[in-house]
Amino acid sequence: MTSDQERSTDRVSRRNFLLSSAAVGTAAGLAGCSGGGSTDTPEPSGGDGGDGGDSTPTATPEPDSTPTEESTPTSGGDGGSNPNEPSLLTGEGSSTVYPIANKGASYWNGNAPPSDGEYWGANDSGSVPGWGEIETDMHLADYFASQYGFEPTETRSSPPYRATIGLSHSGTGCEAVTNGLVDIGNSSGPITAELDWTEEKASEEVVDHVLGRDGQPIVVSKDIYDAGIDQLTAEQVRGIYQDEITNWSEIGGPDQEIFCIGRAVGSGTDTSFRLNMLGDAEAEMPGVDTRQGQNQGVAQLVRQNEGAIAYMALAFTGEQVQPIALEFDGTVYQTSKDAENTIFDSSYPLNRDLHMYTQITEDTPNGTDNREGAFCRMFLTTFGQKVFVEDNNYIPLPTADIEAELEKLPDTA
Amino acid sequence: MSLIPEIDPGGWRAALSRRIARSRELVRDTEPDALAVGAVGTVALAGAFVGFLTTSRYTSVAVLAFLLAVAYGWVFHQELAARGVTLAMTASTVLILSLITVFIFVEAWPILADRSGRVFGVPVPGLELFTTTQWTPAVSEPKYSMLPMIQGTILVTIIATAVAGPLGVAAALFLSEIAPGPVREVVKPGVEILAGIPSIVYGFLGFTVLSPWASDQFDLVGQGTYLFVGIVVGLMALPTVVSVAEDAINSVPESMKSGSLALGTTDWQTMTTITIPAAFSGVSAAVLLGVGRAIGETMAATVMLRNTPTIAEPLYNVFYGFDTLTSLIAANYGSSSGLQKDALFVAGCILFLSVLVLSIGSQLIEERMEQQLGRGE
Numbered sequence: 001m002t003s004d005q006e007r008s009t010d011r012v013s014r015r016n017f018l019l020s021s022a023a024v025g026t027a028a029g030l031a032g033c034s035g036g037g038s039t040d041t042p043e044p045s046g047g048d049g050g051d052g053g054d055s056t057p058t059a060t061p062e063p064d065s066t067p068t069e070e071s072t073p074t075s076g077g078d079g080g081s082n083p084n085e086p087s088l089l090t091g092e093g094s095s096t097v098y099p100i101a102n103k104g105a106s107y108w109n110g111n112a113p114p115s116d117g118e119y120w121g122a123n124d125s126g127s128v129p130g131w132g133e134i135e136t137d138m139h140l141a142d143y144f145a146s147q148y149g150f151e152p153t154e155t156r157s158s159p160p161y162r163a164t165i166g167l168s169h170s171g172t173g174c175e176a177v178t179n180g181l182v183d184i185g186n187s188s189g190p191i192t193a194e195l196d197w198t199e200e201k202a203s204e205e206v207v208d209h210v211l212g213r214d215g216q217p218i219v220v221s222k223d224i225y226d227a228g229i230d231q232l233t234a235e236q237v238r239g240i241y242q243d244e245i246t247n248w249s250e251i252g253g254p255d256q257e258i259f260c261i262g263r264a265v266g267s268g269t270d271t272s273f274r275l276n277m278l279g280d281a282e283a284e285m286p287g288v289d290t291r292q293g294q295n296q297g298v299a300q301l302v303r304q305n306e307g308a309i310a311y312m313a314l315a316f317t318g319e320q321v322q323p324i325a326l327e328f329d330g331t332v333y334q335t336s337k338d339a340e341n342t343i344f345d346s347s348y349p350l351n352r353d354l355h356m357y358t359q360i361t362e363d364t365p366n367g368t369d370n371r372e373g374a375f376c377r378m379f380l381t382t383f384g385q386k387v388f389v390e391d392n393n394y395i396p397l398p399t400a401d402i403e404a405e406l407e408k409l410p411d412t413a
Numbered sequence: 414m415s416l417i418p419e420i421d422p423g424g425w426r427a428a429l430s431r432r433i434a435r436s437r438e439l440v441r442d443t444e445p446d447a448l449a450v451g452a453v454g455t456v457a458l459a460g461a462f463v464g465f466l467t468t469s470r471y472t473s474v475a476v477l478a479f480l481l482a483v484a485y486g487w488v489f490h491q492e493l494a495a496r497g498v499t500l501a502m503t504a505s506t507v508l509i510l511s512l513i514t515v516f517i518f519v520e521a522w523p524i525l526a527d528r529s530g531r532v533f534g535v536p537v538p539g540l541e542l543f544t545t546t547q548w549t550p551a552v553s554e555p556k557y558s559m560l561p562m563i564q565g566t567i568l569v570t571i572i573a574t575a576v577a578g579p580l581g582v583a584a585a586l587f588l589s590e591i592a593p594g595p596v597r598e599v600v601k602p603g604v605e606i607l608a609g610i611p612s613i614v615y616g617f618l619g620f621t622v623l624s625p626w627a628s629d630q631f632d633l634v635g636q637g638t639y640l641f642v643g644i645v646v647g648l649m650a651l652p653t654v655v656s657v658a659e660d661a662i663n664s665v666p667e668s669m670k671s672g673s674l675a676l677g678t679t680d681w682q683t684m685t686t687i688t689i690p691a692a693f694s695g696v697s698a699a700v701l702l703g704v705g706r707a708i709g710e711t712m713a714a715t716v717m718l719r720n721t722p723t724i725a726e727p728l729y730n731v732f733y734g735f736d737t738l739t740s741l742i743a744a745n746y747g748s749s750s751g752l753q754k755d756a757l758f759v760a761g762c763i764l765f766l767s768v769l770v771l772s773i774g775s776q777l778i779e780e781r782m783e784q785q786l787g788r789g790e
Binding site (some may be wrong): 169172265266297300305 | 549553618621628635637720721745747749753
């Protein structure tokens with residue numbers, strides 16, 4: 001029902017759009033020629049996706065219905081409906097959000113056809129996760145972009161607009177988006193903490209898209225893990241980071257001094273660890289022996305040194321960098337995904353939201369323009385949550401949160 | 414023009430009138446279109462500068478006007494245009510450098526004003542940065558002490574100098590005085606190429622190889638020592654020291670050495686009693702240049718140190734390495750804001766001043782060397 005309704009409004013608005021853009025003039029007409037060229041072979045094989053030219057007029061999700069609907073007057077206005085070429089979508093910020101955002105951007109730029117099977121769509125050898133909900137005959141980026149009225153390109157490696165994600169820091173990302181340097185600012189801490197804003201200012205300036213969660217498991221070096229330390233209480237971790245416990249033998253481990261690794265002062269990871277583990281965002285951490293700016297650096301230090309303890313994004317753990325279980329307020333959060341309480345749970349106290357901020361401007365009072373909306377929507381599907389969030393060892397959002405996040409995006413066309 | 418006017422000391426009035434007369438002469442002698450273009454170019458360049466400062470959208474227009482003026486001048490009055498353009502380029506270089514300097518100090522000012530202290534009742538901006546010992550920017554009453562980083566920078570610099578100085582001077586002496594020609598021809602350019610290796614390469618080697626090894630050998634908790642950062646930075650500064658010291662030793666006049674040899678001294682006696690003393694100031698300048706590099710070295714220190722600003726105890730403890738002025742900036746620029754960011758600019762100011770002192774010092778020494786050798790001949 002609803003999908004039918006959506007489809008018809010979609011078509012109407014698209015027609016209007018095409019009509020108005022027909023007046024745009026010669027430049028548009030020229031573009032239309034090249035765009036229309038691909039529709040010269042109207043063989044009704046639309047399901048294959050390779051020649052999606054005939055399927056462009058509608059954003060309808062049923063592949064079988066498209067070949068018959070060719071009647072819509074497309075070829076002239078096809079390319080011409082792009083009087084303002086959508087510009088590059090840029091993002092920048094935290095190294096913790098980077099794996100999610102960058103993988104998303106890479107998939108987006110690849111614009112794989114639905115016949116790909118590995119990155120998008122389905123074929124004989126399998127389908128992408130959550131494909132049952134999508135079932136489109138459009139390319140990946142085309143599918144999401146077309147929901148906001150962008151013209152599909154139907155070409156692999158050529159999305160309607162490209163997306164690029166830069167790597168810096170949470171604070172830098174927040175500053176970059178509020179200064180209008182990038183479209184999306186990635187931050188692992190809330191912007192209120194990163195830029196010292198009030199909640200009110202934050203809600204006036206930016207929209208906060210939470211597209212995944214990150215846990216900060218406590219990790220130890222392999223020698224400590226092998227010596228039997230696979231679980232600590234929150235109290236013990238506090239003791240280590242506040243210099244009350246300095247040797248593993250004090251908490252049942254080998255006689256080895258503790259090499260305590262922290263994160264760059266003021267980074268999102270550092271702030272939220274102080275807040276969640278030490279109980280105060282401004283708590284002192286005199287026990288820290290070294291600080292590293294990036295997860296990669298922390299992981300390398302844990303690999304290279306004996307007796308090390310650290311906290312870091314789940315994405316960087318491995319054989320040499322072992323996450324351990326944590327007992328917090330009487331609940332033991334296990335490292336196994338199958339346990340009753342795990343460090344993947346959203347109730348795990350050290351979990352934190354990963355933010356992608358977009359700026360509220362005069363043009364976009366809702367804070368999210370269509371380019372940003374289409375890109376964010378990609379992450380809020382079962383497909384996106386599995387491929388971009390969970391496969392990167394981050395924590396996918398529960399259904400209720402996904403719905404709340406979709407509410408923040410502009411309505412689809 | 415080529416005549417140098419005799420300036421009577423104190424007669425600035427006469428000097429001024431002479432200058433005005435000369436400008437008049439210049440105006441009279443120059444073709445009017447060249448004058449006009451020169452004026453347009455100057456005004457456009459000044460306009461571009463003002464536009465840049467006020468972030469005006471018309472800056473590009475001014476730049477374009479300047480470029481057109483230069484192009485016209487280049488075609489029709491090449492000699493004059495070249496003079497004007499080179500003068501403009503020099504002026505802008507100086508201007509840009511001074512703007513950067515001013516900017517660093519302006520950015521550092523808020524924390525200097527915030528953390529001022531009093532000495533005998535006289536307020537001294539920034540005094541508190543040097544009287545406390547803690548760097549705790551994230552707690553409720555943040556403290557920003559520069560002392561841990563100053564200690565780190567001093568220790569690293571001393572160790573680096575101890576590595577680069579003797580090794581560099583010895584290598585320079587060998588290359589200049591002892592090595593046969595072909596060896597010198599090959600080794601000297603080779604050493605100079607070494608200077609081009611990016612510092613992150615050294616730092617990465619230090620982080621993955623030296624630091625874990627040192628941590629094992631000296632039974633340290635974790636990795637990161639001033640000792641090994643100093644050694645790595647010293648090795649990095651080595652090529653500079655060798656190259657400059659070799660030039661200095663080489664510039665000792667052959668006649669001095671021959672004179673000494675003619676008196677019956679051995680080669681080694683000539684080196685120790687004539688060549689090295691004569692080249693001493695040049696060699697010191699070389700070492701000072703190396704020290705300057707050690708102070709400013711960033712990447713190697715950042716990746717190898719612990720980035721937890723703490724004063725090492727005892728003060729000469731080089732087996733734990735916490736932070737230097739440069740690594741503080743490199744490790745914190747991304748996640749700092751407010752006063753913490755200003756404190757990083759203070760670290761920048763301290764670095765700026767120390768390197769300035771060093772480079773002026775080495776230039777003075779070099780000047781002295783030239784004078785001495787000139788007199789010696």
